[in-house]
Amino acid sequence: MRKFIRILLCSLLLACSTGIYAQKGLQIASLFQKYGNRKGSTYVELSKQLSKSWDITHYQSLKLTKVEKALPDIYRCLNADRERAKKIKEVVADGQLQSGYYQLPPIEKSINRFILFRLGKKGDATLIYIEGEIDSDDLVALMFSKE
Numbered sequence: 001m002r003k004f005i006r007i008l009l010c011s012l013l014l015a016c017s018t019g020i021y022a023q024k025g026l027q028i029a030s031l032f033q034k035y036g037n038r039k040g041s042t043y044v045e046l047s048k049q050l051s052k053s054w055d056i057t058h059y060q061s062l063k064l065t066k067v068e069k070a071l072p073d074i075y076r077c078l079n080a081d082r083e084r085a086k087k088i089k090e091v092v093a094d095g096q097l098q099s100g101y102y103q104l105p106p107i108e109k110s111i112n113r114f115i116l117f118r119l120g121k122k123g124d125a126t127l128i129y130i131e132g133e134i135d136s137d138d139l140v141a142l143m144f145s146k147e
Helices: 002-011 017-022 028-035 048-054 071-082 136-144
Strands: 041-046 056-064 086-093 096-108 111-119 125-132
Touching: 028 041, 028 056, 028 071, 028 125, 048 056, 071 096, 071 111, 071 125, 111 136
Parallel strands: none
Antiparallel strands: 041 056, 056 125, 086 096, 096 111, 111 125
């Protein structure tokens, strides 16, 4: 399943502009816009048709290699957005956030929003924004399924 998702995500690169509306009011929106088209980054946005089977209406991911210069900007945006979020899981090592999984307040009654962040061991970072009717438990199941 992971291999399939990676292939699917890599083949579905779309323009940055449509994702900005989905993250209206979030600081991380600026990260997708600022770093999405830079050398050493991979930006992915899934269309609504492909994500319907997962109850996801919007999916964006940004993977940055050699993230050291962008890291202060990433932490600033994450800190601002997670103040309003419910912390689902967070890993901190040596005082530095290594990974975080946050649920933001819904934008509509049944539209949940999630931010996922992971700092890799090879000096890379991944930031994901997900929005849809999917709930936290189903998202975890989807992320860790071995299909």
